[in-house]
Structures are given as structure tokens and as C-alpha cells.
Amino acid sequence: MPHVLVFAKTPYAKTPYDRWLAGSGVVPVILTTTEFAAGYGHLPHVHAFDDYDTNQLVEKTALRLAREHAVTAVFARAEADVVRAAQLRDLLDLPGQRTASALAFRDKVVMKDHLVGGPVEIPAYRPLDSAYTALEFVAEHGYPVVIKPLSESGSLGAAIIRDEAELDAYLACPWRGASEIEVFVPGQMYHVDGLVVNGEVVFAHPFRYLNDCLSFRANDWVANLPLTPQDPVHDRLLKAARAVLAELPTPPHTAFHAELWITPDDRTVFCEIASRTGGGMISAMVRHAFGIDLDKEWLYAECGLPSTLGTPAYRPTGALCIPPSDGVLTHLPSGHEPACVKEVALTGTVGQEFHGGVKSGLFLAGYVVGGDTEEDVAANLENVATWFADHAQWSPAPARGTR
Numbered sequence: 001m002p003h004v005l006v007f008a009k010t011p012y013a014k015t016p017y018d019r020w021l022a023g024s025g026v027v028p029v030i031l032t033t034t035e036f037a038a039g040y041g042h043l044p045h046v047h048a049f050d051d052y053d054t055n056q057l058v059e060k061t062a063l064r065l066a067r068e069h070a071v072t073a074v075f076a077r078a079e080a081d082v083v084r085a086a087q088l089r090d091l092l093d094l095p096g097q098r099t100a101s102a103l104a105f106r107d108k109v110v111m112k113d114h115l116v117g118g119p120v121e122i123p124a125y126r127p128l129d130s131a132y133t134a135l136e137f138v139a140e141h142g143y144p145v146v147i148k149p150l151s152e153s154g155s156l157g158a159a160i161i162r163d164e165a166e167l168d169a170y171l172a173c174p175w176r177g178a179s180e181i182e183v184f185v186p187g188q189m190y191h192v193d194g195l196v197v198n199g200e201v202v203f204a205h206p207f208r209y210l211n212d213c214l215s216f217r218a219n220d221w222v223a224n225l226p227l228t229p230q231d232p233v234h235d236r237l238l239k240a241a242r243a244v245l246a247e248l249p250t251p252p253h254t255a256f257h258a259e260l261w262i263t264p265d266d267r268t269v270f271c272e273i274a275s276r277t278g279g280g281m282i283s284a285m286v287r288h289a290f291g292i293d294l295d296k297e298w299l300y301a302e303c304g305l306p307s308t309l310g311t312p313a314y315r316p317t318g319a320l321c322i323p324p325s326d327g328v329l330t331h332l333p334s335g336h337e338p339a340c341v342k343e344v345a346l347t348g349t350v351g352q353e354f355h356g357g358v359k360s361g362l363f364l365a366g367y368v369v370g371g372d373t374e375e376d377v378a379a380n381l382e383n384v385a386t387w388f389a390d391h392a393q394w395s396p397a398p399a400r401g402t403r
Helices: 034-040 057-068 079-092 099-106 108-115 131-141 164-172 234-247 282-290 294-302 374-391
Strands: 003-008 027-033 046-049 073-076 125-128 145-149 159-161 179-183 188-197 200-210 222-226 254-262 268-274 317-322 326-331 341-346 353-355 365-370 393-395
Touching: 003 057, 003 079, 027 034, 027 057, 034 046, 046 057, 057 079, 073 079, 073 294, 079 099, 099 108, 099 268, 108 125, 108 234, 108 268, 125 131, 131 145, 131 164, 131 179, 159 164, 188 234, 188 282, 188 294, 200 234, 200 282, 200 374, 222 282, 222 374, 234 254, 234 268, 254 294, 282 294, 282 317, 282 341, 282 365, 317 374, 365 374
Parallel strands: 003 027, 003 073, 027 046
Antiparallel strands: 125 179, 145 159, 145 179, 188 200, 188 254, 200 222, 222 317, 254 268, 317 365, 326 353, 326 393, 341 365
8 A cells, every 4th residue: 555755844724635545545644743733633644743943863763664655756836845745756756846956945045046037037046145245235236135045935034125224233243054145126015826737837827915914024914815817917927937947957747836926017936845735735726726635636746646626616705814913812813703714723722922923934823714805815914914913812911030
């Protein structure tokens, strides 16, 4: 009986691998976080780890299990697992994305190096190895600039530097890992999410961000709204995303999440792309909007199973992610949501202490929201955000040393 090794950095409710594989004869072998282990506890092969992202016992155990079960495929949908899964495939000569491809979709400098001189514009950039490099880059390009960690997701660690004072503040307390610096690109950010199977893009659709990916810094919400085919930038964004995939060493099977700007002077500029499904509530939104479960279809492709992808039947649908505030959560709204809400994901509990938003893909409350038109959905997203703010209750966190 074939086995698939799954790096499962998601709760069972979001990725029920055994239910997806039921009747296929493929058995999932799960490596997951201690936090999510209970959800997978009914499965025969579950291994949980503290400090999952950095714990190298994950790799050691994955190699042992892959050999023990003679796995025929490796599946990893989280950003933290993309490279470790590719390295395992390299080591065992298994099909799927290899390390060179994984780095091209994860390391922002390697990614842009592949795209220089290609059909899609990219911002000027440079690996940031010291303060001297930052000063040289600013002298050449001026302010504002953006400094980003090379391999993080969800805008974690990203800093917009608008003047020398902000540069000094950053240099006094820089990101501890490897970073890059690039020119700031003004404009509206969009994303294109889709699926590649057997080297072909079998699904792709563009979406607009409401608020932006840094809204969590102000503990504010971010939302995603599909574009209609009639939108003047719909086809441009699809064409750009396909061009990026063609320039990169795209694996034969992968979901993808590409981010691009449309600038005030009407240029399409590349931001970044990941070889995974989008974070937050994006996968759930795609499922409600198009009837497609990107993670399930991607898993089927990796396992060599027949696709269940049908002709998408579009329904206007958006996604909303609300980060926590600073303080202790004393009431979490649950039940009696507005009628437009199609799906809810709550990640916190009453009595839990929070210190504001951490990254754009992490949320306290996530919602899939419907409507009759895209305009209805946009209004409903704001209404649900207001409803949550009106009903959530917080108290100040205890002063340090008083507990």
C-alpha cells in the first residue's frame, strides 16, 4: 500500500488528509506541530514536534519515516516546509519539487535573479549583507526602500524605510536573518492564486487586496476579493503570473500564490511568488468561490491520483482576516455572524493574551464572505469586520512582573 509523507503545519479541519485520500489506497504519514497533533490523533502515523519550524528533529524523523514506509510522494503546503520537503525528495530521489526549485520560490533574491530581464518588471533589489550596502542602495535609488527577510512569508519582518531616521531605527535593531533591500513600489497590490498539474496551469484567478499586507502592523484587517473577467487588469495579472511561472523552475505539480502591483502610472510590477497555496483564508475563499479545493487537488497530483477538478462555477466570495489586538481577550464573537458569512475560523480562546498582529496570514478571526456581486462582497467584508470589532472584548494585559 503506497504511503505519502505529509508535512502538516495546518489544523486537521483545514487539511483532513485521510478524508481526502479515502478510497485511494494511499496512506498519509503525518508530521505536525504539537498544537495540531490532537486533530490528527485518530490516524495511525502521526508525529508531533515542539518548535516545528526550526526543530531539525522534523527532518531526521521525516527521513526515517520515508525510508521505513517506502513513501512514494512527499507533500508540504506550508512555507516553512517547502525547502525541507524538497531536500528530502533530493535525498531519496522522489518525484516533485527539488531544492533548486524550492529556493527559487522561497529566497527572494534567487527568485528575482531568475526574473531579471524577463517579461515582467521587477523592482531594483540587492542582497542586504551590511549597513554599508543599505547606504549604497539608498544613495543610488533614494527613499523609500523596503527591507525584507529573504525567506519569510506574510510580510513578517518587512520594513518600509521612508527617510534616514527610519533607516537608523532599522539599523539599530535589524532583522536577524538574511535580508534584501529593494525600491518601494507604490500602487494597488493584487495576487494570483492557482494550480499547476503536469506542468500546465489548470486553474488561476486574480484577486485584489482590501487594506494591504501590512495592515496587521496596526492590528487592522486584510481582505481578498476576486476580480471579474471584465476588470481591466484581470487579464494582465493572469498573463504576468503565467510569465513568472515560465521563467522560474516551476515544479510539475504545485499550487502558487503570486503577488503583483499595478502602479499609479499603470505598470505591472512583480512582488513575489510562493509555490504553495495562499495563507489566511485564501484556500477557503477559492473553495467557496469556485468549488475547487486547491490543497486537495495539489495532493492528488503529487500522489499520482486522478484530478477531481471540474469546470469552476463562480460565485462572488471574499476572505477576511482579523488580527488580535493588544491585551487579554475577554469575549470572542462566535455565532450570530452576519448572514453573508459562509465559513468561520477562530484561532484564539477567551482568556488568552495577545500582543497585536504578527504577520498577514495569521489571524484571530477568519471569515469567508459572500454576496450577489463583487461590490456586495466588498461592502460585506467591511461590515463583518465592523461587527467583529463591535462584539469582541479586550482587557489590558497584566503589567510585566505582576502575574
